[in-house]
Amino acid sequence: QSALTQPPSASGSPGQSVTISCTGTSSDVGGYNYVSWYQHHPGKAPKLLLYEVTKRPSGVPDRFSGSKSGNTASLTVSGLQAEDEADYYCSSYAGSNNLGVFGTGTKVTVL
Amino acid sequence: QITLKESGPTLVKPTQTLTLTCIFSGFSLRTDEVGVGWIRQPPEKALEWLALIYWDNDKRYSPSLKSRLTITKDTSKNQVVLTMTNMDPLDTATYYCAHRRGGTSWADYWGQGTLVTVSS
Numbered sequence: 401q402s403a404l405t406q407p408p409s410a411s412g413s414p415g416q417s418v419t420i421s422c423t424g425t426s427s428d429v430g431g432y433n434y435v436s437w438y439q440h441h442p443g444k445a446p447k448l449l450l451y452e453v454t455k456r457p458s459g460v461p462d463r464f465s466g467s468k469s470g471n472t473a474s475l476t477v478s479g480l481q482a483e484d485e486a487d488y489y490c491s492s493y494a495g496s497n498n499l500g501v502f503g504t505g506t507k508v509t510v511l
Numbered sequence: 512q513i514t515l516k517e518s519g520p521t522l523v524k525p526t527q528t529l530t531l532t533c534i535f536s537g538f539s540l541r542t543d544e545v546g547v548g549w550i551r552q553p554p555e556k557a558l559e560w561l562a563l564i565y566w567d568n569d570k571r572y573s574p575s576l577k578s579r580l581t582i583t584k585d586t587s588k589n590q591v592v593l594t595m596t597n598m599d600p601l602d603t604a605t606y607y608c609a610h611r612r613g614g615t616s617w618a619d620y621w622g623q624g625t626l627v628t629v630s631s
Contacts (some may be wrong), residue, residue: 403557436617445515445621446607457619489558493616499548499560499571500616 404429404490404503411509412480420506422473422490428501430471434493437466437475441486449488450475477508485510513537515547515608515622522628523598529627533591533608540566540586544613547591549582551604552624561606564591565613600629 405423412418422429422437429435435453440446448457450466453473463478473492477484490503519531531549538545548563562582563571572580581594591608605626609618 432616434616438618438621443623445623446618447621448617448619451615451617451619491558491617497574499563499573502550502558502560504557 401428401494401498401501404492404501406488406490406503406506408504409507409509411511412477413511414480414482416480417476417478418480418508419474419476420488420490420508422475422492422503424471424473424492424501426471428492428494429468429473429490431495432493433468435466435468435473436491437464438489438491439484439486440489446489480510482510484508513610513620515610515620517606517608517622517625519606519625519627521626522630524631525599525629527598529593529595529598529602531593531595531606531608531625531627533593533622535589535591535608535610538610539589540564540584540591542566546611546613547584548609548611548618549591549593550607550609550618550621551602552607553601553604556604558607561595562593563611598629603627603629 437450438446454466494501515535546565549561552558564582579596605624607624610620
């Protein structure tokens with residue numbers, strides 16, 4: 401199972417929005433509404449931001465939103481804040497014989 | 512509050528067996544639908560699920576690594592152990608354990624990870 405494709409980097413100024421794409425295939429992203437997103441500050445535990453494409457766990461600000469079209473999912477971070485500077489990873493269900501597949505990761509820089 | 516913490520050797524030699532322990536709190540592996548899994552990330556590469564174990568001792572493995580992996584749980588100690596045999600320098604990675612509910616495909620709580628280097 402190949403990793404999902406994300407852009408290596410993205411950036412924006414405080415208050416702006418940044419959108420990260422996550423491209424897979426019809427066997428993963430396109431086949432199920434089970435895309436999740438994680439935020440990772442190096443040295444800390446990764447944090448679940450979104451699951452089932454658009455759902456936010458309790459405590460995750462609504463500045464983080466998700467969508468999906470075809471084989472590509474997207475994470476949008478609105479109203480960028482300094483603490484949003486981190487690595488972001490997508491993940492998708494990929495069938496019952498697979499534990500799931502992750503994206504290649506995107507480093508978000510707040511300018 | 513759910514927490515997980517990985518422990519194990521930082522350096523292993525090629526061909527050796529790696530044993531990693533995940534100690535968790537804030538939940539029990541006696542509870543229905545609860546699972547704990549292992550994920551790794553080699554330097555500059557993508558994250559990869561390795562193995563999962565559920566409350567009912569159902570075990571799932573990455574198809575590509577299944578022959579080298581064993582996952583077990585000690586419910587009384589709130590621990591999950593992963594062993595990986597025949598380690599290779601390509602197995603150098605940060606290894607994470609994570610909480611995952613049955614019927615879902617996401618890890619809702621993670622440990623901070625432990626870096627394992629494979630080198631002679």
